[in-house]
Each structure stands twice: as C-alpha cells, then as structure tokens.
Amino acid sequence: MDIRSQISTRDLEQFYARALEMAVESRTIIRAAVATGFDVKKKSDGSYVTNVDLKVEDHLRGLIQRHFPEHGIIGEEYPPTRPGAAFQWVMDPIDGTEDFVYRVPTFGTILALHYRGQPVVGILDHPMLDLCVSAAYGMGTHKNGERVMLTDIDPAAIDGSERVVLSARSNFTRFGDDGYLFDAITRTHPNHRIYRSCYAHACAAIGTADATIDYANRIWDIAACQILTEEAGGKYIVVREEEVRDVGRIYSTVFGKRTLVDRLTRHFNR
C-alpha cells in the first residue's frame, strides 16, 4: 500500500492549494527583485546567494509556519525546522542562483511537500518564463494549470536525436571523479541541452525533453521532480545516493519517458 493513501483528499487539496499560493508569492518577490536589483554574495563553497534567496525562503517558511504549524521545513538557506515531523516542506527558494544573478531566465523556485519521505506535492515555478509546473499525489501534473501527460518514446527514436537534458560536467566532478559519466552520456545522446535543476526538471516533467539527468544534488533540488514525473506518467529513478562528509546526502536522478530512462540508467550500472 502506498503510504500516501493515508492522507485524506481534503488535506491533499488544501496542501496543493497552499503550495500553489506560495509559488505565486515567491514569483512576486522574485519579479520585483529582478526589476529593482538585488545583493549578491558568494558562499563558502563558492556558490552564489542573494538577498532574494533569503527573502523568498523566509517568506515561505512564515507561510508554512502559519498554515501548518506542525509540519517540518527543509530549505537550502536555513537550518531544518521540526525534523521529526511526518510532513516536511522542502524548498530551494531560487534554484540556479548563478543563472539568476546573470539573468538567465531558466532559474526558478522548487517547492515540495513530502510525507514520511514520499512526495505529495511538487512545484517548479519559473518567474521569468511564466511557467509553473505542478503536481499533487493522484491529481496529475499540470503546466500553468493545464494537465500534461508523457507518452513513452519509441525505442527506434532513441537514435541520437532524442532530447536529453543534463547537468553541467562540474556536477559530475563536484564530490568525486565521475566526469566519465558525463562523457559517456554526452557521446551516446549528443542532442542534449544543459540547464540548472529547476528548468531541467520541468523539461522532463512536461515532455519538453525526453529525459533529464541531474547529478549530485541536494534534497531541495530534487524535492519536486519525482512526483511531477510520476504524475505525468513518466519514470523516476535515483541512480546514486550517498552521504558526503560536511555536505550531507547527495542524490543523482534520471527521469522522464520510461524507455529512455531505462536506457540512461545503464550508464550508472557499469
């Protein structure tokens, strides 16, 4: 039995509605900041953070606290709240902060609700693309409110023209020496694009790409893509999962159209 079937439809609908409201609010904050400008800093690991990342996470934490005071919260910019709670909101207020800083419009907000480790609600919101991809358990995946379904790829169409989105090579060498995987994937699937997580995940969930490979990311990066893909009829696999000292748990995922996902996971079994 799927543990998520314990959640009442009424609760599910309320969680989903609140999550969509939160995405609208984060979009409003981000669009205002793009118009007026914002402060940029580098974190100790060399990655970027802006006052907008902090402001969005702060604001969403406040909303969750108000609506669901018993739920836990895991976010990129602040320590976890109520880590023992069954319901956990997981968020990356601005995924692709470097792209945000340089005004590449594919950055976005990742927001999800997990129940005992299983995803219940997932949202990827792209303020500059006017693109919100959302899903809730049993309710399907939606692109700006319109239902989307993935049809599987014909195996004969996996001939090099299949559309694959993946992480930059720097992801593959971030915590180890896995650049050979990037090399193998880009050779076998040469019609690829490289974006950061948020838009990369949206591409696979709505069929803009046939599949996406996101390598070596944190829980807030991958929080929404499983439910978004599965509710669209696609397949989601965690191909690598490990604990990295002083960093935390790292996940590598492959998701999108089933037959291509199966083909792509082979790279990780060798």
Added chain:
Amino acid sequence: MDIRSQISTRDLEQFYARALEMAVESRTIIRAAVATGFDVKKKSDGSYVTNVDLKVEDHLRGLIQRHFPEHGIIGEEYPPTRPGAAFQWVMDPIDGTEDFVYRVPTFGTILALHYRGQPVVGILDHPMLDLCVSAAYGMGTHKNGERVMLTDIDPAAIDGSERVVLSARSNFTRFGDDGYLFDAITRTHPNHRIYRSCYAHACAAIGTADATIDYANRIWDIAACQILTEEAGGKYIVVREEEVRDVGRIYSTVFGKRTLVDRLTRHFNR
C-alpha cells in the same frame, strides 16, 4: 581602413532602424503562432522546419525587397537573392527550430546586414524572453535598447568557474569527427550551459556568459554575433571554416570576453 567606414552615418542609421522594425515584425508573427499553434515538418537532413520559419522569412524578404531593392538576401529557408550585391541581408527566421517546436523559450530570430562580407548590423531577437540584442557598426551593442559593454575576465577567474556556453556534442560530429573538441572544452571549462545558437550568442554578447563556442554552423547562424560582440568590446574569432559538399560553407566561432576567447581558441590550434 575599415571598409564599413565607406557607409554614411545616415545610411547606417536607416539600415539599423529598418532592421529593428523587422525584428519587431518577426516577433509579432512568432508570438501569434505560439499562441495559435503551427505546422511542423522534418527536412531531408532531419532538422525541423515549421510554417512559421517560412512565414517569417517570407515577410522579412518582402520588407527588404521594398526598402532596399538593390540589396541581396541570404536566408535559411529560401535560395539567395542578388548574390552579387555589396549589401547582403542574412537571416535565420527561427534559429533553434527544434526548441521552438518543443516550446523551449530560448529560440529566436537572427538578422544581420553585411557589406562586402563585413557585418554592419546584427540582431538576435527572442520573442518568448522579451530579449532583443542589437548592434550597428560604430553604434555599440544594446540589450532591449540599453547599451551594454563587456569587461574582460580576470585571468585568475579562469579557474573552472568561468561561464562558457557551447553547442551540443552533435554539432561537433555533424560534418566530421570533432567530438574530442567538445570533450576537451567541457573538461577544461566545466561550468557550461548548452543552448542553440540564438540565445547562446546573446549570452556572450551581453556578458550573461563569459564566452560562447558555436561549432559547425551556417552563415545565417553566425551572421549577427561578430558585430554584437565587437561593438560590446569583446573578441570574435572564426576558429574553423570549411566547405562541406552538398551543404555549403561551415563556420565555427568563439566569441566573448577577450582573455577567455584567447584561451578557448587554443583548443582549436592543436
């Protein structure tokens, strides 16, 4: 002496103004088509073409014909007009047609005017990103009408975090076996993104990326990027140029911030 200094300022201003008008018209046609839907076909080389590519090129050819009846026209979708003329309009009505078909918003219109082989006006217009990058000889590069200038990259900042945009690996193997160049560049510069030409070129011209490498493309793909980069104070190099049988002349280019462009060109000298 730069041959382009033979052109009067009055003529230059007129060419530039007309080119900007044409970009507005192509944007209008494309946005309407995105809203209503369009027809997609595959060409004999496996690439996509839509009725919108044809409609935009048709419309722009008509405008050029009316305003500048003595000028030549080179476009992706139709045979050249007046190939002997000193002034040549060069266009790709929709660059990144595959992305356009799948609604990846980074596709766009490339439009340029060349005078005896030298670029005089260049425009990259992205209808879904509300991003128009334009330049005219001696008049600077503009992003939605605002002047942009590139500052060079500090050599010490070329440490793997530099932002490089490049073509997919399929470009490097399209007319030969140059995948090793893709492998070498992605290893040396692991913080990369992969987009199609139009947005890839805009990134280097306005400093969104530090440099762009576009491999094995036609004249209409690269028609605007030289003047856009040079008028912004950046550097543009053709690293490969060759005649491919049954295809035509193929160009590979590197452009953006000077010091990084010099570093990137080394990959092609070996």
